[in-house]
Amino acid sequence: MVTWIKGGDVVDPVKGVVEKTDLIIEKGKVAKILPPGVFNDKIPEMRTINASNKLVIPGLIDMHVHLREPGHEHKETIASGGRAAVAGGFTAVACMPNTTPPNDCQSVTEFILEQAKRAGLVRVYPVAAITVGQKGETLTEFIELRAAGAVAVSDDGLPVVNSQVMRRGLEYAARHDLRVISHSEDISLSKGGVMHEGTISRRIGLPGIPAASEEIMVFRDISLARLANCPVHIAHVSTAGSVELIRRAKDEGVHVTAETAPHYFSLDHTAVMGYNTRAKVNPPLRTPQDVQAIKEGLRQGVIDVIATDHAPHSALEKDTEFVKAAFGLIGLETALALTLELVRDGILGLPEAIAKLCYNAAHILGVPGGRLVEGGDADIALVDPGYEYVLKEKNIISKSRNSPFIGKTLKGRNEITMVGGEIVWERDE
Numbered sequence: 490m491v492t493w494i495k496g497g498d499v500v501d502p503v504k505g506v507v508e509k510t511d512l513i514i515e516k517g518k519v520a521k522i523l524p525p526g527v528f529n530d531k532i533p534e535m536r537t538i539n540a541s542n543k544l545v546i547p548g549l550i551d552m553h554v555h556l557r558e559p560g561h562e563h564k565e566t567i568a569s570g571g572r573a574a575v576a577g578g579f580t581a582v583a584c585m586p587n588t589t590p591p592n593d594c595q596s597v598t599e600f601i602l603e604q605a606k607r608a609g610l611v612r613v614y615p616v617a618a619i620t621v622g623q624k625g626e627t628l629t630e631f632i633e634l635r636a637a638g639a640v641a642v643s644d645d646g647l648p649v650v651n652s653q654v655m656r657r658g659l660e661y662a663a664r665h666d667l668r669v670i671s672h673s674e675d676i677s678l679s680k681g682g683v684m685h686e687g688t689i690s691r692r693i694g695l696p697g698i699p700a701a702s703e704e705i706m707v708f709r710d711i712s713l714a715r716l717a718n719c720p721v722h723i724a725h726v727s728t729a730g731s732v733e734l735i736r737r738a739k740d741e742g743v744h745v746t747a748e749t750a751p752h753y754f755s756l757d758h759t760a761v762m763g764y765n766t767r768a769k770v771n772p773p774l775r776t777p778q779d780v781q782a783i784k785e786g787l788r789q790g791v792i793d794v795i796a797t798d799h800a801p802h803s804a805l806e807k808d809t810e811f812v813k814a815a816f817g818l819i820g821l822e823t824a825l826a827l828t829l830e831l832v833r834d835g836i837l838g839l840p841e842a843i844a845k846l847c848y849n850a851a852h853i854l855g856v857p858g859g860r861l862v863e864g865g866d867a868d869i870a871l872v873d874p875g876y877e878y879v880l881k882e883k884n885i886i887s888k889s890r891n892s893p894f895i896g897k898t899l900k901g902r903n904e905i906t907m908v909g910g911e912i913v914w915e916r917d918e
């Protein structure tokens with residue numbers, strides 16, 4: 490079937506433009522990109538999607554999600570996380586290895602891809618563990634993992650404490666076309682902490698995680714990338730100091746890329762007040778000055794990617810005392826609206842914002858997508874940028890409900906998601 494996406498504002502994150510354009514979709518691909526009014530073929534059984542007043546964007550690509558399968562299916566599965574992803578406008582996600590068992594061998598990577606195929610919604614790119622069992626001791630079999638379909642390696646959720654292991658991991662990964670994603674945390678400093686160490690933690694009497702816990706490891710991993718002359722990607726950047734370290738490293742020509750998550754530019758540590766476990770996340774929400782620096786880092790291109798760090802946890806793990814609650818919050822269904830806020834605030838241009846939500850991640854991971862081009866996969870999201878709504882718990886698609894944005898007004902909503910030319914999500918109200 491041919492699909493005509495008619496009269497939308499099509500965003501090209503590479504050319505940096507938004508243009509009223511028609512898209513013709515055929516056999517899963519973008520067959521033609523045409524100025525409006527040019528296409529008027531009468532093809533039998535053609536589906537027409539009226540996209541006027543809508544943004545037509547490349548399907549979003551989230552390079553940092555936790556899908557919890559295998560092992561924690563009560564929080565999320567590959568299928569339920571896939572549904573949350575396509576609802577949020579994502580057409581591809583890279584899933585972190587901290588499952589049970591962890592994704593540290595070929596069979597787990599294959600299992601994930603098999604489940605993703607069965608769910609048939611979103612493209613899933615497994616991120617394998619750097620070390621066996623995420624124990625930080627022995628490197629995993631990168632060649633086998635790559636062959637099985639892993640696109641990157643990370644011990645996310647935990648740092649690789651041993652610098653020599655990390656150095657060898659960077660060298661080995663570069664040779665086998667795998668990006669290393671650094672979970673930058675000095676656990677000797679963060680241990681026991683449950684929120685950002687600062688004025689609020691002192692006021693409400695909770696043990697803190699200092700900014701230095703992140704920055705020490707960002708510094709180390711940049712130093713190792715320089716030493717090994719290999720690329721490194723810094724996950725979930727949350728502090729002004731990290732932004733500064735990454736800026737300097739980039740200026741010096743170190744091959745470092747970085748991501749932050751929407752919660753680090755939308756919320757600060759005051760969100761924890763009232764012992765709100767939905768705002769408990771690692772790294773923690775930081776100060777308003779850090780939030781400013783993250784925004785500035787995004788604006789200046791120091792931070793390349795906006796990834797959600799979608800970390801579902803059930804009520805069992807979240808509706809408990811703050812110190813005992815699990816770290817993490819869900820993000821797939823709110824990322825787009827929160828990023829569009831940066832556009833409305835004049836921090837990012839629309840194509841730039843979309844680039845950080847798709848093209849840049851594709852480029853870093855070496856996967857297709859992130860741009861709509863003739864002959865490319867028809868992975869597309871259709872967005873109503875002006876739609877305002879209050880996020881309600883009952884409307885969340887993810888299996889878990891741990892969002893600090895419940896009850897908040899969001900603006901901008903994904904309406905239709907297409908993967909390989911098939912509509913995998915359509916909002917029904």
Ligand code: DOR
Nearest residue numbers: 555646770771800816817
């Ligand atoms: O808050 C977090 N939750 N940070 C991490 O690094 C891991 C994640 C999880 O897996 O729950």
